[in-house]
Amino acid sequence: MTEEISLDLGDRKCSILVGRGLLGDIGKLVPGKNRRFAVITNPTVNPLYGKQVLDSLKKHGHAHVLYDVPDSEASKSLDAANQLYVRLSDAGFERDSCIIGLGGGVVGDLAGFVAATYMRGIDIIQVPTTLLAQVDSAIGGKTGLNLPGGKNLVGAFHQPVMVISDVSVLATLPDRDYVSGLAEVVKYGIAADPEVFALLESNVDRINRRDERLLEKTVARCSRIKAGIVQEDERDRGKRLLLNFGHTLGHALEVATGYETYRHGEAVAIGMLFAARVSEKKGLLKAKELKRIAELAETLGLPSQAEDRLEREKLISLMKGDKKSRGGKVHMVLPTGIGTTVISEIQDELLTAALEETGL
Ligand code: NAD
Ligand code: GLY
Numbered sequence: 001m002t003e004e005i006s007l008d009l010g011d012r013k014c015s016i017l018v019g020r021g022l023l024g025d026i027g028k029l030v031p032g033k034n035r036r037f038a039v040i041t042n043p044t045v046n047p048l049y050g051k052q053v054l055d056s057l058k059k060h061g062h063a064h065v066l067y068d069v070p071d072s073e074a075s076k077s078l079d080a081a082n083q084l085y086v087r088l089s090d091a092g093f094e095r096d097s098c099i100i101g102l103g104g105g106v107v108g109d110l111a112g113f114v115a116a117t118y119m120r121g122i123d124i125i126q127v128p129t130t131l132l133a134q135v136d137s138a139i140g141g142k143t144g145l146n147l148p149g150g151k152n153l154v155g156a157f158h159q160p161v162m163v164i165s166d167v168s169v170l171a172t173l174p175d176r177d178y179v180s181g182l183a184e185v186v187k188y189g190i191a192a193d194p195e196v197f198a199l200l201e202s203n204v205d206r207i208n209r210r211d212e213r214l215l216e217k218t219v220a221r222c223s224r225i226k227a228g229i230v231q232e233d234e235r236d237r238g239k240r241l242l243l244n245f246g247h248t249l250g251h252a253l254e255v256a257t258g259y260e261t262y263r264h265g266e267a268v269a270i271g272m273l274f275a276a277r278v279s280e281k282k283g284l285l286k287a288k289e290l291k292r293i294a295e296l297a298e299t300l301g302l303p304s305q306a307e308d309r310l311e312r313e314k315l316i317s318l319m320k321g322d323k324k325s326r327g328g329k330v331h332m333v334l335p336t337g338i339g340t341t342v343i344s345e346i347q348d349e350l351l352t353a354a355l356e357e358t359g360l
Contacts, residue, residue, distance in 0.1 A: 003220040007139070007159070007227040009234060015162050016139060016227060018220040020212050022166035023052045023127070027060030029164060030125055032098070037064045038088055040111040041102040042071040045129050048172055053102055053127070065091055069110060073259055076109050076146045078154065084114045098123040098161075104130035104177070105137035105264070109152075112143030116158030126160045130173060131181025131215075132265055134165040135188070135222035136243075140230040150255065157234065165223065167215040178210065179301045180265030183246070186302065187272060188222045190293060191245040192229070194339030196221055197296070204299045241324060242341050245333040246272030249358075252318035256310050262303075269302040270358060277354040278346055279334035289338060305359040315360060316351055 002019030017029060030037070037057055041050055046068055057064045067087055069075040088097075101111030101124060108126050115124035128138035141159035144152030170178065182200075189197030199218065200207060206214045226243070233240040250271030253262055262270070276293050279285035297304050316330070324331040330346045 003216075005220065005224050005227050007231055009159060009231065012159050013161075014139075014141075014159050014227075016165065016223045017163070018134075018165045018167065018216060018223055020166065020168045020216055022164055023049055023169065024056055026053050026100075026127070026164060027056035027058070027062055029162070030057070030062070030098070030100075031161060032062075034061045034063070036093060036097040037062055037100050038091070038093060038097065039064060039066045039100045039102055040084065040107060040114070041066065041068060042075070042107055043068050044071045045103045045107070049102065049129065049169060053100070069107065071106075073106055073146070075106055076144065076152075078145055080110055081114050081117070081145060084110075085118055088114070088118055093118070093122070095119050095122055098125060100125045100127055101138075102127045102129065103133075104128065105133045108133050108138050109142075109144045109155075112141070112158055112160070113145055113154075113156060116143055116156040121158060124158065124160045125162045125164065127164045127166075129166075129169045130177055131170055131219070132177070132184050133181075134167070134170075134219045135181065136184045136226065138163045138165070139223055139226045140240075141234070142236075151251070151259075159234075163223070165219050167212055167219055170210060170215055171212075176263060176266075180263035182207065182300050183265035183269040183272070183302055185218060185222055186296060186300065187243070187245055187268065188225050189296075190272060190276075190335050190338060191242050191333065191341050192225050192339065193221070194337075196225070197338050200300065201292075201296055207300065241343065242333055244324065245335070245341055246275055248319050248322045248324065248330065248332045249274045249315070251322065252315050253306065253310070255318055256314055261307055266303050269297060270304060270306055273297060273304040274354055274358045275332055276335055277357050278332065278350055279336065281350055281353060282334070282344065282346075284334055284336045284342065284344070286337075289335070292338065293335070310360055312352060312355055312360065315355065316348060319351070
């Protein structure tokens with residue numbers, strides 16, 4: 001059964017729908033009558049789900065066009081955004097038109113940014129098709145483009161009016177992208193909700209064979225957690241920062257390897273284990289809890305060690321550039337148990353010792 005989660009920001013509301021087989025009903029689910037939609041997707045997702053979405057929009061009286069962007073992190077660029085602005089403007093899209101972002105986090109971040117800025121902001125509906133996007137990136141209104149100097153350096157907060165997460169589409173995800181998305185689910189389990197952690201622990205087989213009912217429950221639960229956090233701290237100044245668990249080293253790894261070695265979730269998985277090791281060394285996390293985290297990561301196929309050694313000073317310097325750092329010191333989200341975290345300052349010697357244990 002479809003679950004509806006409401007993210008209420010007072011003057012703006014986002015309805016998050018989680019269910020199975022929702023794409024075929026999208027024309028009925030979207031708000032508005034006889035509306036104009038621009039569906040932004042990519043050449044991987046389009047042949048799988050584009051027709052289903054367009055047919056449903058048409059069936060329910062909506063006009064539509066579909067724009068493909070290359071299937072690459074490089075599509076999160078001002079160039080790609082500019083090309084979409086021109087296409088939208090040439091096609092006569094107006095203030096009351098709506099963009100649909102149909103794809104993973106890359107398509108969602110680009111489509112969201114274009115919606116945030118075209119005509120000073122038009123509606124966006126996110127239709128995430130990766131696990132990572134369903135549990136994380138499609139929810140909460142962060143949009144971002146990359147600059148040569150770094151990731152997500154240009155962006156805007158622009159809440160979608162609706163998120164439609166159809167877990168049936170996860171069946172076609174490549175294994176690596178599926179496992180990468182699981183990292184963000186584990187993140188919720190460690191940083192926010194021990195029940196998510198326990199759900200994963202006791203259902204490893206079902207998770208690994210992508211059981212749709214369990215995925216529906218898991219995506220809905222994570223969406224509810226994220227909606228609650230964003231409702232409390234939309235602008236990432238307090239509680240939302242805990243969603244950054246695993247990202248201090250994770251982002252540093254992505255930057256240090258030019259985004260070529262790790263999927264986002266893989267880097268976050270290594271970063272979460274690293275943070276757990278730091279926390280255990282600081283006496284904040286029990287050794288048995290560190291072991292529990294490492295065991296779950298392993299059974300889900302998540303990496304806990306780096307592929308190759310990297311220059312340690314560079315990694316530490318990148319971590320010092322993280323948004324949580326202050327006064328030249330690394331501040332990280334550390335687990336203090338399963339489901340609880342603190343943000344704590346970390347001395348360089350501790351970082352070095354934990355990097356060594358992470359194979360870095
Ligand atoms: P992605 O968008 O690159 O998708 C991964 C791959 O899966 C792509 O090749 C894509 O075409 C393919 N794909 C998507 N859906 C599919 C399906 N159902 N079947 C088969 N193939 C499918 O990667 P991602 O992991 O979804 O997202 C990563 C991006 O998200 C990064 O750019 C990251 O910065 C961003 N992100 C944003 C936020 C946010 O809050 N805005 C949060 C986390 C991550
Ligand atoms: N992905 C982290 C956040 O949305 O804040």
